[in-house]
Amino acid sequence: MSDRRLEVDALTKRYGDTVALDGMTFDVRAGEIFGFVGSNGAGKTTTMRIVLGVLAADGGEVRWAGVPVDHEIRSRIGYMPEERGLYPRMKVGEQLTYLARLHGLGAAQAAAAVAEWTERLGVHARVGDEVQKLSLGNQQRVQLAAALVHNPEILVLDEPFSGLDPVAVDVMSQVLREKAAEGIPVIFSSHQLDLVERLCDRVGIVRAGTMVACDTVDELRASGGEELLVHAPAAPEGWAAGVPGVTVRRQENGRTVLALDEGADDQTVLTAALATGPVREFARRRSTLTELFRHVVSTDTHTGEQQ
Ligand SMILES: Nc1ncnc2c1ncn2[C@@H]1O[C@H](COP(=O)(O)OP(=O)(O)OP(=O)(O)O)[C@@H](O)[C@H]1O
Numbered sequence: 001m002s003d004r005r006l007e008v009d010a011l012t013k014r015y016g017d018t019v020a021l022d023g024m025t026f027d028v029r030a031g032e033i034f035g036f037v038g039s040n041g042a043g044k045t046t047t048m049r050i051v052l053g054v055l056a057a058d059g060g061e062v063r064w065a066g067v068p069v070d071h072e073i074r075s076r077i078g079y080m081p082e083e084r085g086l087y088p089r090m091k092v093g094e095q096l097t098y099l100a101r102l103h104g105l106g107a108a109q110a111a112a113a114v115a116e117w118t119e120r121l122g123v124h125a126r127v128g129d130e131v132q133k134l135s136l137g138n139q140q141r142v143q144l145a146a147a148l149v150h151n152p153e154i155l156v157l158d159e160p161f162s163g164l165d166p167v168a169v170d171v172m173s174q175v176l177r178e179k180a181a182e183g184i185p186v187i188f189s190s191h192q193l194d195l196v197e198r199l200c201d202r203v204g205i206v207r208a209g210t211m212v213a214c215d216t217v218d219e220l221r222a223s224g225g226e227e228l229l230v231h232a233p234a235a236p237e238g239w240a241a242g243v244p245g246v247t248v249r250r251q252e253n254g255r256t257v258l259a260l261d262e263g264a265d266d267q268t269v270l271t272a273a274l275a276t277g278p279v280r281e282f283a284r285r286r287s288t289l290t291e292l293f294r295h296v297v298s299t300d301t302h303t304g305e306q307q
Pocket of ligand 1: 015018019020043044045046
């Protein structure tokens with residue numbers, strides 16, 4: 001089989017004066033879960049809409065297995081739009097059956113797929129109810145069933161985890177893992193970075209319509225360099241400002257997080273911390289994805305300065 005990758009290549013999109021996408025480029029490989037993260041308005045939804053053909057790009061291209069994505073390929077994508085797309089007054093079962101048939105499944109196949117996914121996602125008891133009578137979380141489960149019911153080759157999910165209870169998060173995570181294990185590329189956007197960190201093989205961080213960091217969670221965390229966490233409850237604000245080789249990232253409730261320059265001596269930091277009073281905790285560690293995200297999205301595009 002040819003190279004089964006979804007390639008998003010140099011997409012550009014403007015809305016009037018607003019630049020929504022500015023050369024958005026990344027790829028998602030078959031069997032991979034790709035987390036698409038970025039601040040509000042960074043361009044995630046716009047990218048996904050273009051992948052699905054709901055929106056036209058001004059420039060750039062989306063390819064699947066080396067071929068520009070067309071209507072036929074799009075019909076094989078399972079999509080969960082941000083604005084959701086279910087008909088509120090239609091019954092859950094009828095709606096899912098309709099969507100499955102629309103994608104070419106026969107009646108028996110469609111019925112089996114609807115039964116499978118409603119069962120799996122815990123909404124089987126609600127197939128006879130109108131969508132609008134379901135709680136938001138259950139509507140979301142139905143929305144995921146709608147994305148899966150036609151056995152898609154690619155999954156593109158816009159904030160599938162928002163508003164889900166922890167049990168539903170686990171079910172959704174498990175389904176995405178299984179789909180990836182079947183060899184499907186799975187891309188989802190989320191602001192829940194702990195979840196992204198746990199679930200994704202690779203993560204892309206978007207800022208102002210551009211991909212600014214894209215790698216495995218481990219590599220991204222390593223790229224953030226090493227940090228020192230110092231818990232010195234009596235330390236005054238700015239105690240570490242003059243310590244050589246460190247940059248203060250945060251100071252909160254007596255806890256200071258410092259970035260260490262290459263070759264900087266952490267013992268100098270410890271001495272400075274002890275000079276302020278007791279030190280309860282002193283640890284070297286790598287940044288979490290959340291910290292790295294904050295750092296990356298708050299760095300000015302043109303100057304590289306922190307905003
Ligand atoms: N229909 C539209 N008309 C005008 N501007 C738009 C429209 N849709 C999106 N934008 C703008 O394009 C930019 C990218 O928006 P987009 O919805 O893609 O971001 P996002 O990363 O999905 O954000 P969020 O995390 O808040 O969902 C923003 O500046 C947004 O205001």
